[in-house]
Amino acid sequence: MTLTQLSAFVLVARLGSVKAAANALGVSEPAVSQALAALRKYLDDPLLVRSGSGMTMTAGGSRLLTIAAQMVSLGAEAESAVRSAQGAPEQLRLVAPNSIVEFVAGPMADAFTARSAGSIEVSAGVSATAEMGVLVSQRLADLALGPYLGGDRSLGLVSEPVFRCRLVVLAAPDARLRGAPTQWPWLVEPAATDPDSDVSRLLRNLGVPDSRLSVFPNQTAAWEAAARGAGVAPGIAHLAVHQLRRRELQVVDVPGTPLELCWHATTLPIDRRSPAAASLRHFLGTPEAMKLLRAPGAGVPPSRFRPPVYVTIWS
Amino acid sequence: MTLTQLSAFVLVARLGSVKAAANALGVSEPAVSQALAALRKYLDDPLLVRSGSGMTMTAGGSRLLTIAAQMVSLGAEAESAVRSAQGAPEQLRLVAPNSIVEFVAGPMADAFTARSAGSIEVSAGVSATAEMGVLVSQRLADLALGPYLGGDRSLGLVSEPVFRCRLVVLAAPDARLRGAPTQWPWLVEPAATDPDSDVSRLLRNLGVPDSRLSVFPNQTAAWEAAARGAGVAPGIAHLAVHQLRRRELQVVDVPGTPLELCWHATTLPIDRRSPAAASLRHFLGTPEAMKLLRAPGAGVPPSRFRPPVYVTIWS
DNA sequence: TCGACGAATAACCGATCGCTTAGTGGAGAC
DNA sequence: GTCTCCACTAAGCGATCGGTTATTCGTCGA
Numbered sequence: 001m002t003l004t005q006l007s008a009f010v011l012v013a014r015l016g017s018v019k020a021a022a023n024a025l026g027v028s029e030p031a032v033s034q035a036l037a038a039l040r041k042y043l044d045d046p047l048l049v050r051s052g053s054g055m056t057m058t059a060g061g062s063r064l065l066t067i068a069a070q071m072v073s074l075g076a077e078a079e080s081a082v083r084s085a086q087g088a089p090e091q092l093r094l095v096a097p098n099s100i101v102e103f104v105a106g107p108m109a110d111a112f113t114a115r116s117a118g119s120i121e122v123s124a125g126v127s128a129t130a131e132m133g134v135l136v137s138q139r140l141a142d143l144a145l146g147p148y149l150g151g152d153r154s155l156g157l158v159s160e161p162v163f164r165c166r167l168v169v170l171a172a173p174d175a176r177l178r179g180a181p182t183q184w185p186w187l188v189e190p191a192a193t194d195p196d197s198d199v200s201r202l203l204r205n206l207g208v209p210d211s212r213l214s215v216f217p218n219q220t221a222a223w224e225a226a227a228r229g230a231g232v233a234p235g236i237a238h239l240a241v242h243q244l245r246r247r248e249l250q251v252v253d254v255p256g257t258p259l260e261l262c263w264h265a266t267t268l269p270i271d272r273r274s275p276a277a278a279s280l281r282h283f284l285g286t287p288e289a290m291k292l293l294r295a296p297g298a299g300v301p302p303s304r305f306r307p308p309v310y311v312t313i314w315s
Numbered sequence: 316m317t318l319t320q321l322s323a324f325v326l327v328a329r330l331g332s333v334k335a336a337a338n339a340l341g342v343s344e345p346a347v348s349q350a351l352a353a354l355r356k357y358l359d360d361p362l363l364v365r366s367g368s369g370m371t372m373t374a375g376g377s378r379l380l381t382i383a384a385q386m387v388s389l390g391a392e393a394e395s396a397v398r399s400a401q402g403a404p405e406q407l408r409l410v411a412p413n414s415i416v417e418f419v420a421g422p423m424a425d426a427f428t429a430r431s432a433g434s435i436e437v438s439a440g441v442s443a444t445a446e447m448g449v450l451v452s453q454r455l456a457d458l459a460l461g462p463y464l465g466g467d468r469s470l471g472l473v474s475e476p477v478f479r480c481r482l483v484v485l486a487a488p489d490a491r492l493r494g495a496p497t498q499w500p501w502l503v504e505p506a507a508t509d510p511d512s513d514v515s516r517l518l519r520n521l522g523v524p525d526s527r528l529s530v531f532p533n534q535t536a537a538w539e540a541a542a543r544g545a546g547v548a549p550g551i552a553h554l555a556v557h558q559l560r561r562r563e564l565q566v567v568d569v570p571g572t573p574l575e576l577c578w579h580a581t582t583l584p585i586d587r588r589s590p591a592a593a594s595l596r597h598f599l600g601t602p603e604a605m606k607l608l609r610a611p612g613a614g615v616p617p618s619r620f621r622p623p624v625y626v627t628i629w630s
Numbered sequence: 631t632c633g634a635c636g637a638a639t640a641a642c643c644g645a646t647c648g649c650t651t652a653g654t655g656g657a658g659a660c
Numbered sequence: 661g662t663c664t665c666c667a668c669t670a671a672g673c674g675a676t677c678g679g680t681t682a683t684t685c686g687t688c689g690a
Contacts, residue, residue, distance in 0.1 A: 031679055043397045059399040067393040071386050079384040082358045085375035346649055353685055
């Protein structure tokens with residue numbers, strides 16, 4: 001019985017599928033399956049059994065889940081406790097949707113590290129909406145910046161609004177868009193395939209079929225294609241400020257847009273929150289952070305992003 | 316960072332020495348030292364440093380201790396939770412001084428297993444007094460039967476009296492004992508070398524030098540030697556009932572004896588106690604258990620006992 | 631009935647764990 | 661100074677872990 005096995009089990013139980021857990025951990029699906037098999041053998045209990053929709057827990061599995069979750073969480077806590085005790089920079093892991101990581105996580109991390117006088121290092125990772133809450137509650141991440149995640153009460157998370165913005169649809173000024181929006185070519189970033197993402201919701205509301213989507217490795221690439229006239233690209237309005245100002249793109253009037261959004265900061269409740277996480281949470285409310293959220297970085301070349309989507313970056 | 320490493324660390328921190336921890340775990344001393352080295356390297360902190368008397372914790376070490384102890388404890392809890400959930404017999408580990416294991420633990424375990432209709436299996440192990448409390452608080456054992464262990468408040472244990480008995484000194488009826496007790500040959504079981512044991516205390520009070528001790532692998536062997544006239548053997552009076560009735564041994568009048576003792580049952584507090592441990596604890600108060608405590612088994616041939624002393628038996 | 635998807639298994643591989651025995655090093659006791 | 665105790669290191673060994681790719685198995689849905 002190892003901590004990796006327990007952590008795989010918890011993730012499978014929480015996400016409801018081996019595949020999802022494998023994605024969240026950034027490993028192949030048999031790796032998770034085997035960790036599960038080893039645990040099953042060791043404890044002599046199936047723990048999770050396949051059932052029509054996802055995996056359901058046995059009696060033993062549900063007892064294990066509560067305990068294993070604590071152990072995994074304590075494991076992460078132990079590391080940070082020891083490291084912080086000796087003055088090494090604390091590792092703080094921020095998780096967010098692709099668009100946020102792409103434009104604001106970098107400057108945000110740099111600013112916060114500077115503000116903490118180098119005593120806290122921030123790293124950022126991309127994750128699907130459905131995984132973000134679990135990652136934070138598992139202490140695989142310290143803070144999630146993105147949609148509201150307080151819906152699942154069982155995770156015990158605090159999700160507070162920090163920033164309002166608008167989702168719009170962009171296209172080149174000279175683009176000739178014929179017919180209904182459902183027939184346009186839609187140039188999207190990978191999050192559009194996350195059913196819980198705002199972009200995905202917008203596309204569903206419009207009734208855009210998957211066949212009309214072109215998925216680009218990141219938002220910047222999708223917007224460049226749109227600027228070349230290849231189609232329309234949904235995006236957060238203020239993140240495209242450079243392209244809009246240079247007239248490479250303009251806002252297209254589409255039903256249901258602009259979609260008012262609110263980014264939330266999600267963490268463990270105060271009593272379970274690490275000091276570093278609390279500090280970052282506080283930083284997000286400062287004018288300095290607001291400025292960074294409002295004035296995004298220029299975006300980064302595609303090569304800096306990992307090819308697979310919805311993979312968290314930390315090992 | 317593995318659970319074995321954490322468990323080794325906790326034991327070293329609690330027992331104050333690598334050697335003691337190795338004994339408690341039943342492994343060689345370098346094994347523990349290496350586990351510690353691996354943890355130190357992984358966490359990049361010395362955790363425990365040698366200091367004149369034993370090992371003292373660094374700041375990181377003391378932070379780790381509280382968390383690691385929980386993790387180790389949860390690990391044991393996880394196993395028993397899953398096993399009990401699927402109807403497999405629960406493993407209940409009883410720890411006691413050598414004499415109790417030798418004479419009463421076997422019948423007690425059998426009786427309790429029968430009483431629980433086979434749903435709980437009891438195994439018994441020998442441990443030094445100083446280790447018993449730690450073993451219970453670590454959940455390496457579920458119940459300790461022996462001396463009072465409530466002294467160390469930090470372990471958070473409940474130690475309640477269950478049985479009164481007397482420690483006496485025995486010899487063959489025809490033994491010719493010359494001079495003062497300090498000059499007799501003393502035939503002792505291994506617990507006599509445990510400074511916290513009652514036998515050891517008695518010998519200290521009498522001023523018996525170590526050179527006059529002959530250590531036998533178990534109580535039965537020591538008593539057999541005494542019956543052959545090889546010297547005197549301290550022991551719990553009612554455990555020697557067979558030898559006394561057959562006139563192989565008789566009580567020798569020695570200052571400070573009979574020494575009134577009280578066996579205590581030590582467990583975690585009720586809210587942290589496993590149901591099986593609670594059940595055994597309750598069983599110890601029943602007339603059936605009293606009878607077993609009063610009328611011991613015949614003792615077992617030496618070969619059934621492990622050569623090393625003060626080693627807990629479970630892996 | 632067939633196909634597709636997701637879980638489980640097989641086979642393999644390198645790294646690490648956990649343990650051993652044997653030897654080194656350092657601090658205190660005589 | 662030398663002895664002794666105790667922690668640590670070295671070296672080696674077998675088992676397991678944790679990961680991969682490729683394949684098989686079961687179940688659901690068309």
